[in-house]
Amino acid sequence: MELKGQYSRRGFLKVSGLLAAFVTIPSSVKAFYQDVKQYFIPKKNVSRLTLSINKKSHTLYADTRTTLLDLFREQLNLTGSKKGCDHGQCGACTIHIDGERALSCLTLAAMAQGKEITTIEGLSNGSELHPMQKAFIECDGFQCGYCTPGQIMSAVACVNEGHTGSVDEIKEYMSGNLCRCGAYNGIVQSIQKVAAQ
């Protein structure tokens, strides 16, 4: 029979070897790909959060790594709070948590549940600006404006805390907010103006 030659020992080994390789290689390649992917793009750990921001309740899903600042800017379209250094050194991300000033870049969103969060967007009363916002405009409290939302949130807290006794006291209690334009004199004047009201 003609077919006899096709079932040689060599032929059998070649075909079965190839089949075995096809079965094992894809799984090892896949595992390797998963390992590499896991290293460069680690698996997210998403959880459900309920946060009260500017007197409105938000229920959303976020990775455990999400800071309040990233949550505001990337999920809630609240881009008023600014990312300056992202390491708690510049104060551009200052917000109020339960009425006290805090840094949103160092606050994990998962830890802010059950607290009342206020951002610069929640400061005005409808279209009526907060007195501190008005004072910053009137006293030239900014130039480029990038640090301004953080400065204003900090300034409002500074007045509420009663640390406005002297220029030195205001400067000390505003030292967590840096301004590279150097609008500090206008900022101090704005605070004095609101404190006197």
Add this chain to the structure above:
Amino acid sequence: MRPFNFEKANSVAEASAMKSVNKQFIAGGTNLVDLMKKNIAQPETLIDVHLALTNSIDYQNNVLIIGAVASNTKVAVDKEVIEKFPLISKAILAGASPQIRNMASSAGNLLQRTRCPYFYDITTPCNKRIPNSGCSAVDGNNRMSAIAGYNEQCVAVHPSDFCVALAALDATVTAVTKEQKEITIPFKDFHKLPENTPWLDNNLPQDAVITKIEIPNNSFSKHSTYVKLRDRSSYAFALISVAAALDLNGKRIKEARLASGGVAHKPWRWFEVEKFLEGKRVAEDVFEEAAKLATKDLKPLSENGYKIPMLQGAIVTALKNCINQ
């Protein structure tokens, strides 16, 4: 930042049971979140301890009891603290910014890591970050490094101001161990020197949870001060700081307490100088002699020789400020 699980502990027992090497406690997060962003800390799980620990501040039986998660601001503005332990309030207000003080917890302040630039630069060797990788600061940029108690393995300084005041006032730290045993550590033994384990900052047993900080009553409230010298007038870590507290008997010093930040791997008590000051006159020449005694055996590194005269000046100023209150 590496991904992590987020858990909450509801009690001290639960917190210490949950804790392990790869699981870290988080309270204020002002230091830990920053370190995680830079991949210096890479915990697999964070355990929020706000529900497990108290933020209360009580004054009972002549002892001030500060709850582990009381914020730095809460401690600094507490009526009892300002009246009986003003040094604590002054030291806290000399550190960080109002935003950070609102967030940072008391126990977290004790556990904060050094601000040595090489600890933060993951491209350089650092024994504190990677054990046995070497110290970059000992022959590198060390203008902010230690002038006492250091070795070839680590020249980092402890960054806290609050801890300098706690060291001066003989505070104690209470913690619950993994075996659910309550332990109390005197503050002078809480932080450690680098020795052969510079990656460890303190002697707190592994996986123990700090529950409170206690300060015994003292007679220093009328004469205590905190002097902090830094690169800018506010919101910077100390190059040199001095906490001084005196108990006076007319024109004589009955008892003295003196501690410094920016000097060593731990808040540095000047025990020998304290002993020298006891019974001495209240006079500037005595203070100057005390400052010289403090600095006589100090060996600065290549770039921080300036800290010696700076420390002398800070000690004299602090002692003078104690009197002129």
